Amino acid sequence: MTRILLKNKLDDCIAAWQKAGYSVLAPVQRHDMSSFDEVQKGADMALDLILPERTIKDQFFPQTEPLIKYNISKKEIASETMTPPEKKRVFFGVRPCDASGLAIDDPLFGWDYKDDYWFKRRENSVIVSIACTEADDFCMCTSVKLSPDSTKGSDVMLRPLANSNGWQVEAVSDRGTALLESVSSLLEESSDEAAPVPEVAPKFDVEKVMEWLGDKENFESQFWKDISVRCIGCGSCTFLCPTCHCFDIQDEGDTYQGIRRKNWDSCSFALFTMHTSGHNPRNAQSTRWRQRIMHKFNYYRDKFGVNSCSGCGRCTRQCPVDMGITETLQAITNLPR
Amino acid sequence: MGIQEEYRKEAASLLSSGEVKLVIGFGPGTTADRRRAQFARTAEEAEKLVLDQNCIANLTTYLVAGGLLSDGKKVAIFLKPDAIRSLNILISESQVKPEQVVIFGYAIENGEVKELPGRSIGDFANLGEKLRTATPPPSVQQEAEKLEAMSPAERFEYWQDQFSKCIKCYACRQACPMCYCRRCIVDVNQPQWVSTSSHTLGNFEWNIVRAFHLAGRCAACGACDRACPVNIPLRLINYRMGKEVKEAFDYYAGESSDQKPVLASFNQDDPETFIL
Amino acid sequence: MSESFEPKIVAFVCTYCTYAGADLAGTSRLKYAPNVRIVRLPCTGRISPMFILKALQKGADSVLVSGCHPGDCHFAAGNYHARRRWTVFRALLAFTGIPEERIHFSWVSAAEGAKFADLINDITEKTRKIGPFTQYQELQKVIETQSSY
Secondary structure (H helix, E strand, O other): EEEEEEHHHHHHHHHHHHHHOOOOEEEEEEEEEEEEOOOOOHOOOOOOOOOOOOHHHHHOOOOOOEEEEEEOOOOOOOEEOOOOOOOOEEEEEEEEHHHHHHHHHHHHOOOOOOOHHHHHHHEEEEEEEEEEOOOOOOHHHHHHHOOOOOOOOOEEEEEEEOOOOEEEEEEEOOHHHHHHHOHHOEEEEEEEOOOOOOOOOOOOOOHHHHHHOOOOHHHOOHHHHHHOOOOOOOHHHHOOOOOOOOEEEEEEOOOEEEEEEEEEEEOOOOOOOOOOOOOOOOOOOOHHHHHHHHHHHHHHHHHHHHOOOOOOOOOHHOOOOOOOOHHHHHHHHOOOO | OHHHHHHHHHHHHHHHOOOEEEEEEEEOOOOOEEEEEEEEEOOHHHHOOOOOOOOOOOHHHHHHOHHHHHHHEEEEEEEEEHHHHHHHHHHHHOOOOOHHHHEEEEEEEEEEEEEEEOHHHHHHHHHHHHHHHOOOOOOHHHHHHHOOOOOOHHHHHHHHHOOOOOOOHHHHHOOOOOOOOOOOOOHHHOOOOOOOOOOOOHHHOOOOOOHHHHHOOOOOOHHHHHHHOOOOOOOHHHHHHHHHHHHHHHHOOOOOOOOOOOHHHOOOOOOOOEOO | OOOOOOOOOEEEEEEEEHHHHHHHHHHHHOOOOOOOOEEEOOOOHHHOOHHHHHHHHOEEEEEEEEEEOOOOOOOHHHHHHHHHHHHHHHHHHOOOEEEHHHHHEEEEOOHHHHHHHHHHHHHHHHHHHHHHOOOHHHHHHOOOOOOOO
């Protein structure tokens, strides 16, 4: 016997959470795109998607974030730090790959200083994930040692029932337990079975990949030029990745006033490493592609003990030229040793 | 012999004879209906190139990226009519030397691939006339007409919703063969003309500027629209710009490789219906 | 008592015709609305659509772009190029929902001081009637506030 939440109780659930002061966000299909947005009822949610096109990273690390407002007058320079409102939010219907992305990025945002923009939002949010029952050709969670029902990064894990009437409910963290308390009257005991988790055959051997990347001899290999020749250097993969986190600080304003902002940036852009002198250490797209792979599966791992990849597959799904990391890591797996 | 086999053989022989250093074609993609750009440098690799009705990408972007043609050597490339238009535009803007490009032309009609005879850009001169009278896909025209029928306020709201999605990934710019500027206006920060932030205003600025810089230069290949990861209907804006230059200046970009770029030339009797 | 709305008009003008025309309006003591802020360029051919967008972003309610009559350009062909550019840009702005009545184009020669004065008065009144350009300005306000979440 496990606790379940029936679909027909979902609206009441949302109402209860809203009463407790939470906004409820879920996958939605709006303006020809799928993303996470606020919902008022279950019917607003698009829970049948394999994965929404946008990640929930956007909700903790927005594309553009104002940091400081400044004003220069004859008498003084005034500045005001702009901090986000501490809004309590429940994220409902997050896929395990997206949830794990948050957990993967936590060490980075707390590395050399604690980034309150990230952590205040993390502290005020509860992640209610739904395990997958379907995968498509681009999913690769199992290749990075995760799975369609991994609880990493989730506070609550829901498993769809085989009869499609609702979900099995499992609290993963204290925060999750507390959230479920607020709707405990809406949950019931049941022996209904959960739907099976899809088979996602690994697409590459991540151990072999990490070994090859760790060998300094391979840094200058011709492999990098060959594998990246069709990359056009846009930021799609970076910006749709649940774990990519690079940003640029940009001052927007004029002589007397403005706002300093934190904007997403991508190592795929040609100007990412352009120095003021005009020298660019990563002048060729192949070096930028190499950096992407090395960062995710070597440098990040060295620093934080985990690969910077949640296996969602968006990089390939959305890539304008059908690239993404899967192809590269498969190629590395298959390289003659 | 089907067109795929025919072109594979010819591509292989061009490579073995050393006439071209590279053949840019298509190969299989991640899923059954996806095709990737494939770069063949040996006869063996050329024999693996794929050509079927899923080969819709415009490969001319690769001709102007990373200085590919700067060594003066020749490159062969698989081009559909809209990509041939792109090549015409690039040649008319002096970005590509016509003698460096060997074309494997093809057209996709009713789900089948047909050969377009010719190997150099000049061989496709009559294509221009055919393309000019071809209408844009009815769906694009209908969508654009729906927008035009709205009030300005409604249109603004429509574009506000669409542009608020923009994440400034510049996939549109990178996928477009005509966006070849070494330093794009959005990357210029002294002064910062176009905001790099992806708030709605910054997105409006970026998309308007890009549409304007493509006015009269767009080959309507759809690369930008397909590349956009957040599904902004860029085809509508670029279609509208194409329509404007056609109606106002009787100009159709990419008809031939010696056209004068429309916004770099003028007629003394250009229309001026709106001048006070 | 509420203040009546005073439109902000930005005029991008060429030095040799429209600016001279504006100067003539001044020396002839012709009165025209003080709402206009004139930005002088050497030629309309130099005017980039970015200027128009920036003017709107920074708070202009209407923009005027004015130069020499076709055939009279001090640089021979600058205004011909400008005319083509404006045709296209105007269509683009209209298509994206920026109202056509906010952007004006004119030919004003150095001798047409009266025309310049009338033009400014006309545009100012028309803009006063249609009100401030709130659409863009609201987007600008959003930028200046903190994130909503």
